[in-house]
Amino acid sequence: MLERLKLIPILLLLAAASVSCEKDSVAQAPVVTIESPLTQRIADSAGVIAQVFNDTLFEVTPGIMETDIHYLSTEGYSMHVFILEIDTKHPGLKLKAGTPYNASAYAMQTVPDMAKYLENGNTKVMAAVNADFFNTSTGEPRGIFVKDGKVIKTTWANTRSATFMGIMKNGEIVIGDRAEFAEKQNDLQEALGGGPMLVRDNQILTQTDLTVEPRTGIGMNAQGKMYFIVVDGRSFYYSNGITITKLGQMLKACGSTIAINVDGGGSSTFMIKHPLADVWQVRNRPSDGTNRAVGNAWMILAN
Template identity: 25%
Template sequence: MNKRLKHSLIAGGLVVALSATGGTVWALERFVVPHVVVDDVAAYEAAQNPTASATESATTSAPAEVTDTTYTSDDASIEITTHTQGTGDDTVTYYVADVELGDATRLRSAFAQNQFGENITDLVSNIATDNGAVFAVNGDYYGFRDSGIVIRNGVVYRDQGAREGLVFYEDGSVAVYDETETTAAELLADGAWNTLSFGPAIVEDGAAVAGIDDVEIDTNIGNHSIQGEQPRTAIGVIGDNHLVIVVVDGRDTGYSRGVTMTELADIMVSLGATTAYNLDGGGSSEMWFNGEVVNQPSNGGERATSDILYLAG
């Protein structure tokens, strides 16, 4: 079995007992076999939204400055810090990227292998490198499901509202919204730049959302075990064009046990987030900066995923 097939089988904690029946074919088709809808995303985005495509190639008037933990350019800055709380078996280690943007469209999305569809995956480091990123974090693993509104870099890819989503607008504002009460076209008309479809929202109006530890994120096979202490990724909003992205390591006693959803919300509030949203977690949780994996993914190494959020260098 090749590495990509193996990663597809275990993606998102998926554990499927395949039998020698029609169920085998169904499971392979649904969760393993790549289904390519757009085979050249870069060309597709350039055709659909030439202005958005040009944004990626824009250069700043002065060279960017990069250290082991910071990136500074004329229109973006990133500062990465490491935090540890608790002791012994109760230790939690997490990584924070404080991101300020001069232009909201500097935060971009990229798909694995420059393709859009289901079960198309690659390592965060590969996707980031392919797109000239200086910073990247795992996205919402859109390719593990066939629902949700997917708008990336100002282009619509999927319009199947199903859950609570997060939308980034070109004016720098960010909002949690109900996908079932709008359409991708309406969001785009209002200036949507990127959407994420995972969740739930974990912070609203500067406070942790009640009951989030009991929320079932998805009805897909294998997505029922996100409760409890887990590695996690979240993105929060401090203000317009001011974001905070957190990756919590987990499943490693003595180094980092992981956190509950409420504990994740509390971390986001402590960092000043007024709104925060949960992204794909577990073995997918990864922060990448300047050519290196910042955190320690729970798989012992990177796990392939379908998409990233990134800033180009």
Template identity: 40%
Template sequence: MNKLKTLYIALFIAPLLISACSNEDEFIRVEDQYNLNPQTEMAKKLVNGTNLFVHIKKDTSYTVQEGLTATEISYVSHTGLAKKVFTFEVDLTKPNLSIEVSTPNNSPQFGMQQMTKQATFEDAEGHKVWAGVNADFFNTSNGTPQGIVYKEGLAIKTSVTDAVNTFFAILKNGKAFVGDQEDYETVKSSIQEAVGGRVTLVSNGILVTQTSPTLEPRTAIGVSQDGTKVYILVVDGRRFHYSNGMSYEELGQCLKAMGSYDAINLDGGGSSTFFIRNQPDFAANRFEIRNWPTDNGGMERAVGNGILIIKK
């Protein structure tokens, strides 16, 4: 009898432990009933503005701060693959809401550090970090980013790796800007904050033709035509029943549907990180990663720099 009781307890507890240690409840299963009925405003934009969605398993939206809305969507794509995306919509017209660049230890020196750690060096009363994502591709030996870096109006790095490098910037007038190297020459004297990126996804409201069909975890960013709205998307990947990543073409479709007039791809793969602040105080665990980084089964990767959303 004791053996049977022990077996029953083991069978009952084991699934709970597995569930607690993973995002298994987000898995797409064959028995799921297909339903394309988006609930959140962001999901509606994506469904109506792309041809990528055939089934939404779950979509939720929440206000992190006034002017900062996060949305999480689990869905089946038009190719029959499970996907999980995370988005931020940032309204820069809201009082005291801003976007800043983070670096390891808040230093002008290059290196590598987890995004939730980078956030702690920027986080203070009157300057609270409420959300963030990873940013530019970087040298994995020393953390040197591929593209430009500006912090608080200071040009830390102005060189780029090659002709593909692009950038996201906050200008001194408070508006957001996405551009290529030709655009950089035009606006460089007006840059307050900036990080580099790579592939252009949307340019002047038009999707840029892509040639690579590869699906990967991605981080991408776009801006509205007037520069007052910023759209950020992270998609998880490399886990079949949970999420399989996106191609550049899919990423571009999503950023355009979200409202981007210009958009670029940032560093992805194991670097893709999407986090929020889950409490107003300064507890050690105040920053919560919402996505599933691919390194070591969900461990946050140390990256070269990032983008932080701050309430002053």
């Protein structure tokens, strides 16, 4: 009994030492250095990031910067988001509607395959994201469709098909709603539909869709900066997805004064021409496990 009592102070000392070591270990945890200004903006103001695990920033080509963020959401889930910041006023960059086989007919094709039909000797496809929702049997877009100055489709499938992005014949990029499309359609060179408006006049709009999914969004501001964003989802340990409200918060934090949601889920595709190799690389992890054939996409071209 006496020997057991003598052991108690020793065990308490060992326990105290163990706790002290744990505290020292916590205190010495590495501090994450944030690389991208966009990461910092989102962490500071969007209300979606609890902790940044790591981020990267690199130039795809002059005028296009990519930010990748691995973070813990405010709900406590692992997340990955990919963002392109595009200076649309940079000489030699151009926005183009990508379609299957670069044709006006309805069909489906993966985003990298669309790029093959669009690229030529004088122009390279440097980046792209998927665009409008579409009929998965025929490839017909849910929203409007204008290609090479020809208005092909002016109808909308449902209330979710509420917005569009387009390039005017004078080169101006426009994001708007159904009424604005009706007003501008004959002056558009390219246009593809979109889903709900997320940000307008620098204000985040209220959304009724509260589902958590992989998401793709597009935003821009008056200074000519455009943001393509893909948030991966449907993978618990990798990335869980996001609501469209939080997607809007992220786009506003990046600098968008107007932003729309486009097709998500397994369609969400974030592609670049990799700066270290002359290949197209899908940077995100589409939730289907492979690149989905989609109805159309937005491509950034460089001369």
